[in-house]
Amino acid sequence: MKINGVQKQCPGNLTVSEMLQQEGYASEGVAVELNMEIVPKAAYDTTVLKEEDVIEVVRFMGGG
Template sequence: MMTITLNGEARELATVATLSDLLASMNLVGKRVAVERNGEIVPKSLHGETRLASGDVVEIVTAVGGG
């Protein structure tokens, strides 16, 4: 079990290892999102290999269409 800060709130994770796992657990796979980990933007191409660690600060922003 690890604890991260996700969008400003503490969150305990049991089976999440990578950013891709986190996005899947949030039903955000295939959605347009921007992900920041510990103050740095993580490109989508690196979500699968970016491992999370206890204490990480993650911000996820979803794109909203409009006009």
């Protein structure tokens, strides 16, 4: 799977929650997109990732 542009190994049955924890992302203050679709927070524990998935984890930063 690809997380924020970086290719990563995808162990079986990895949920979005576990991925965030494993990769060191805060679970607060981020939004997750899976294959161009937003994953609602309520679905983090039940959404299982696959090898071919493309994941974006975003947050707010300073900007004009």
